[in-house]
Amino acid sequence: MLGFAIRRLLATIPVMGIVAIIVFSLLYLTPGDPAAVLAGEQATAEDIERLRITLGLDQPYLVRFGQWIGGVLQGDLGTSIFSRRPVMELIVQRLEPTVALTLASLIIAVAIAIPLGVVAAWRSGGIIDRMAMSLAVLGFSVPVFVLSYLLIALVSVKLQLLPVQGYVPIAYGIGPFARHLILPAVSLGIINAALIARITRTTMLEVLNQDYIRAARAKGLSVRRVLIRHALKNAAVPIVTVIGISFALLISGVVVTETVFNIPGLGRLTVDAILRRDYPVIQGVILVFSATYVVVNLLVDLSYGLFDPRIKY
């Protein structure tokens, strides 16, 4: 197990290398001149040229990539063109809201999706199943920002139960922190719950048709015990996999949700950086997101062995 973990960890190095090359090249190749943006509307051609030289943007591709990757390896993601502050510092500042939002919505998604999928599979074809799956289709097809605005309109504006937008760090107290987090986390959670519920239902349906489920019932076990102990554990591998995949959806969802709810997280940082063509920041954020995703996938892979003894590393 440990050997597998180490091998798997080593295998992520080339993956991250490729990600780094793509991230850097993509922005190098995209049209648009950061020097021109930064210099402003009134700048002359000479001003822009001078700025380009100061920023090192006139250097050839390989030189610029070499400088960038050298810094990245030492934990230096470069300096923001716009705010002139280290990218790493900007990311760390914006980390807490995004982590809180991601984890909260993941918990909400799993808490909704798994019971829903299990019950839908057990009563497949029944009313609960049809309702749950219609909701899942709805949840999957409604964009997160539409759902967010609907929830804001209903819960915050009409019922005045929760704040409309904003974020309060956890250090300022759990109460205000939670009150501000609920709506964005629920919006994002529901969207992801749809996907997880569907996969849970499909996998459970397959498992429930297996001989050992009938045998477990013949032992005298209750339906609940058969569903949870005998069926869900067998269905765990695909479910955990899709939770891992939904993490990628969460990351893109975070960008939109943070914008809608005005949360100063990594998503907002990304949007702002893109609008300002702040290349070092964009590169840094994408790199952090990719690394997170790689780690999540690693954890998913490692978890398989916990659920299924037939999987050997």
Add this chain to the structure above:
Amino acid sequence: MNDKQALLSVDNLTVTFRTDHGVVPAVCEFSYALDAGETLAIVGESGSGKSVGALALMRLIHDPPGRISEGSIQFDGRSLLSLPEGEMQKIRGNEIAMIFQEPMTSLNPVLTIAEQIVEAVQLHQNLTKKSARARALEMLQLVQISEPEQRLDQYPHELSGGMCQRVMIAMAMACTPSILIADEPTTALDVTIQAQILDLMRDLKARLGTAILLITHDLGVVAEMADRVLVIYAGRKVEEAPVRELLRSPRHPYTLGLLGAMPRLGDTSTDKRLTEIPGSVPSLLEPITGCAFAPRCTMAVERCHVEAPPLERHGDAEHVAACWRSDEVGTVR
């Protein structure tokens, strides 16, 4: 049908399945009785409804699409079909246990052998985890599995098919049920393993006094195991008799056909080929008029296609068959 003291008596049981093409009666007006300590074999082809009949006993028919639409099941003074689900759970695995055709897939692949046996024992008997585990070990020793201590913490995929069936039997017998339903227990196993498993079942039955309801299509297994035999065709009982009587002088052409299709060891006469029954089990979608077997029967006369023969006794009161020409069966060929 038999005396009223039977451990289990099934009367007029009808199980229907709703399909896209209509309601199909998988088991139709099925009646039989099982005495304590007795082995009753239910014999029939694939699709004859024999497994459905057994699952109905345990009330494990999926509803929908299946439904026990008629009949009654009396077990040990209780009417199983009207018991609340909670009461039924106390009977399943405790008083009536079941083993299945596919031992490899009937054990949960992600739980250890011990977990699966202990779970059943703890559910029905007030035992601590430790003594339940001791009971599991005792049962594994009883079913003569090799290295029982090691097996406890193994997973099903680490065991062979024969060992899995031994584990299933250990699990089923752990609460000393009064009935063991064995649904084709040896069909998926090698011939040599088959004989071992049958020996084991006979041995346990003698030791623990369990009645066995043996569901099979294999008349060889029947000859070895059963006290009485019940032949089922298209969900209907066509013949029932003590095992020797049935094998020696069948009263239904279908039973005769099954016997003709069975190879006999030591029968060296080369001119005696195995005979097959032409055709296959009828579709149950259309209502059957007359005898269900008539379209495949070499003895069928006009009446057979029009009027369903009732079950009638023959000579010995224990022998019943549903055939208009049952007196001629075995003489006309």
